[in-house]
Amino acid sequence: MTDNRNNAAPIEVHDLTVAYRKKPVLWDIDFSLPEGQLIGMVGPNGAGKSTLIKAIMGLLPLSSGFIKIYGKPLEIQRELVGYVPQRESVDWDFPTDALDVVTMGRYGKLSLFGRPSKEDKEIAMDALEKVGLADFAKRQISQLSGGQQQRVFLARALAQDAVIYLMDEPFAGVDAATEKAIIELLGELKNKGKTLLVVHHDLNTVAEYFDWVMLLNLRLIKLGPVQEIFNNENLRTTYGGKLNLLSEMAEKIGKMP
Amino acid sequence: MDIWDLTVRFFSMTDANVRYVVAGSVLLGGIAGAFGTFAFLQRRSLIGDAIAHATLPGVGFAFLILGRKELHWLLLGAAISGWAGALAIDAITRHSRLKLDAALGIVLSAFFGLGIVILTYIQKTGAGAQSGLDKFLFGQAAAIGRQDVIVLAVIGAIMVTVLLSLFAKLKIMTFDAGFAASAGLNTGLLQFVLTTMLVVTVTVGLQAVGVVLMAAILIIPAAAARQWTDNLKIMLVLSALFGMISGVTGAYISFLKPHFPTGPWIVVSASLIFIFSIMFATKRGIVVRLVRQLKNRRKMTEDHVLKVLFKAGMDSRNWRALYPPLHISQLWSFGAAELKRGLKRLVSRGELEKEGGMYRLTENGVSSGARVTRLHRLWEVYLERHLELPPDHLHRDAEEMEHIITPEVEKRLEEMLGHPVLDPHHQEIPYFDKAKS
Numbered sequence: 001m002t003d004n005r006n007n008a009a010p011i012e013v014h015d016l017t018v019a020y021r022k023k024p025v026l027w028d029i030d031f032s033l034p035e036g037q038l039i040g041m042v043g044p045n046g047a048g049k050s051t052l053i054k055a056i057m058g059l060l061p062l063s064s065g066f067i068k069i070y071g072k073p074l075e076i077q078r079e080l081v082g083y084v085p086q087r088e089s090v091d092w093d094f095p096t097d098a099l100d101v102v103t104m105g106r107y108g109k110l111s112l113f114g115r116p117s118k119e120d121k122e123i124a125m126d127a128l129e130k131v132g133l134a135d136f137a138k139r140q141i142s143q144l145s146g147g148q149q150q151r152v153f154l155a156r157a158l159a160q161d162a163v164i165y166l167m168d169e170p171f172a173g174v175d176a177a178t179e180k181a182i183i184e185l186l187g188e189l190k191n192k193g194k195t196l197l198v199v200h201h202d203l204n205t206v207a208e209y210f211d212w213v214m215l216l217n218l219r220l221i222k223l224g225p226v227q228e229i230f231n232n233e234n235l236r237t238t239y240g241g242k243l244n245l246l247s248e249m250a251e252k253i254g255k256m257p
Numbered sequence: 258m259d260i261w262d263l264t265v266r267f268f269s270m271t272d273a274n275v276r277y278v279v280a281g282s283v284l285l286g287g288i289a290g291a292f293g294t295f296a297f298l299q300r301r302s303l304i305g306d307a308i309a310h311a312t313l314p315g316v317g318f319a320f321l322i323l324g325r326k327e328l329h330w331l332l333l334g335a336a337i338s339g340w341a342g343a344l345a346i347d348a349i350t351r352h353s354r355l356k357l358d359a360a361l362g363i364v365l366s367a368f369f370g371l372g373i374v375i376l377t378y379i380q381k382t383g384a385g386a387q388s389g390l391d392k393f394l395f396g397q398a399a400a401i402g403r404q405d406v407i408v409l410a411v412i413g414a415i416m417v418t419v420l421l422s423l424f425a426k427l428k429i430m431t432f433d434a435g436f437a438a439s440a441g442l443n444t445g446l447l448q449f450v451l452t453t454m455l456v457v458t459v460t461v462g463l464q465a466v467g468v469v470l471m472a473a474i475l476i477i478p479a480a481a482a483r484q485w486t487d488n489l490k491i492m493l494v495l496s497a498l499f500g501m502i503s504g505v506t507g508a509y510i511s512f513l514k515p516h517f518p519t520g521p522w523i524v525v526s527a528s529l530i531f532i533f534s535i536m537f538a539t540k541r542g543i544v545v546r547l548v549r550q551l552k553n554r555r556k557m558t559e560d561h562v563l564k565v566l567f568k569a570g571m572d573s574r575n576w577r578a579l580y581p582p583l584h585i586s587q588l589w590s591f592g593a594a595e596l597k598r599g600l601k602r603l604v605s606r607g608e609l610e611k612e613g614g615m616y617r618l619t620e621n622g623v624s625s626g627a628r629v630t631r632l633h634r635l636w637e638v639y640l641e642r643h644l645e646l647p648p649d650h651l652h653r654d655a656e657e658m659e660h661i662i663t664p665e666v667e668k669r670l671e672e673m674l675g676h677p678v679l680d681p682h683h684q685e686i687p688y689f690d691k692a693k694s
Contacts, residue, residue: 058438059439078440089433089435091300091432094432095298095488096487096489097488101432104429104436107429110425140487160440
């Protein structure tokens with residue numbers, strides 16, 4: 001794994017533009033993330049936070065630009081990246097149990113016809129234990145609370161054993177105790193040298209939770225250490241009206257024949 | 258022949274033709290049931306319906322080109338035009354602003370319309386009159402022959418092999434396609450496999466179920482199977498089994514009455530299985546839920562009897578006094594019949610003793626009454642301390658909680674509250690039954 005990591009940045013995004021039916025939802029995004037940091041991503045609704053995560057994970061077609069993971073294309077570096085999608089993105093009434101979902105974190109390492117081995121199951125069980133759900137391994141997933149479902153998704157990402165983690169709103173709909181448990185877990189991952197990019201909604205806790213922060217609203221407003229860039233002026237730019245022209249033009253392009 | 262003779266002939270399967278029909282409908286029903294599960298879980302059942310309707314022009318074209326009716330060529334034509342329908346749905350939703358429901362409606366009716374036009378044309382020509390292509394509309398299992406069974410068995414074997422070797426991947430693809438793609442799985446290929454499975458499923462189902470009712474055999478066995486299990490593998494097997502039963506039932510009825518199409522009967526019997534499952538399934542069934550509610554109501558009555566008798570003896574510390582039922586019913590607003598049955602159950606469980614038409618608590622009964630009273634009062638303490646509710650707001654909540662607090666929760670409550678002696682209404686919280694046990 002170390003040979004894949006060189007000295008390059010964990011994630012480098014170069015001149016990225018993503019459009020949905022021609023309407024740009026991300027413009028000219030350009031950044032490099034520092035290694036081993038816990039980085040929060042904030043911005044208003046519709047700012048393109050999930051889109052950026054999905055674009056980095058290679059789940060969306062790019063209009064322009066490229067993404068590199070430790071200096072190499074995502075296709076050959078996928079094993080280094082773990083992903084926590086939004087909890088609402090799946091049907092939790094699917095007939096399976098918590099351990100099975102977590103085991104899915106191992107599938108990226110299987111061959112086309114491969115099946116999860118006993119070792120994979122053990123890794124998955126360890127991951128469940130780390131998020132405090134060992135007793136719920138055989139529980140049908142629809143019977144888990146929202147916070148527990150969120151932790152199942154986290155455990156699945158842990159089972160991926162990645163060095164970079166992209167997380168889409170891991171705190172959505174969880175109670176305060178679960179939020180605390182999750183942020184502690186993220187801190188542990190960071191201490192192991194992993195890089196985490198986390199979509200976050202609560203501006204009040206940004207300074208407490210994160211080392212770095214990314215301010216996003218269709219374009220990248222600012223990226224840097226929290227104490228340097230997380231101030232009222234930058235937040236006004238992110239959430240305020242200065243971008244109206246940009247959004248208007250985006251609408252116009254989207255409606256062009 | 259009367260129905261009995263026909264039934265014997267059908268199920269003894271001495272007649273080779275009957276054997277083919279039964280084997281064919283078991284295969285068809287099984288394949289449709291099993292693979293419909295994936296469409297059901299991916300919420301693509303109605304896409305399956307559109308694909309089924311889209312197979313019809315393919316059947317017609319294949320017949321026109323071939324000039325005669327050979328099932329495997331007709332099915333190949335059906336599969337190709339079914340795939341074209343699937344691609345058309347995809348293209349419409351991707352490249353226009355139309356939503357999926359509109360795309361489904363357009364593709365389903367356009368292909369089906371075209372198919373009917375071609376079939377009508379064939380019927381008018383001399384060769385087509387006896388072709389029996391119209392049987393593809395509502396299915397006719399009686400037409401299944403030896404050749405067809407072999408084709409179906411081969412297709413079924415290939416599908417099951419693919420399923421077994423790709424099961425884990427297909428599962429993650431169905432549950433969370435985005436994550437599967439992020440982990441580097443070839444989701445394009447897997448989705449292709451799933452769509453092909455759907456196309457093949459509706460294609461092989463054509464002869465027995467027919468185009469028009471195909472959605473039913475994709476959805477109903479899977480929906481019924483879902484009621485019984487939370488495990489995908491078991492659900493697949495059950496759904497296949499339900500499909501098989503429905504297939505054979507349809508074939509049997511059209512054997513009795515050859516002019517009946519099979520499809521509607523397959524759907525009717527699948528629906529009966531579905532209704533049975535909804536009612537009686539072990540976890541989700543309506544009947545099971547009703548039984549559980551009844552048990553709860555009974556337990557509440559019993560708890561209340563034990564509680565009021567315990568509280569009645571609290572002041573004098575004499576819990577062994579005899580009470581006539583009328584007196585008990587005045588301690589709590591019991592219904593007469595409800596109380597009578599409750600007392601009977603408590604006597605048979607050894608919590609009450611009956612003497613001369615009157616009742617008193619046994620030692621077990623005293624403990625149980627003490628426990629219900631304790632839980633009620635502990636919960637009131639908890640509400641008062643942790644939710645800061647005023648004393649007159651506590652009773653109703655506690656009234657519910659006293660029946661459902663488990664021994665584990667009880668232990669946590671006691672520890673958290675520090676074994677309080679008095680409840681918010683300054684009534685004693687009894688613990689003595691615990692010291693004994």
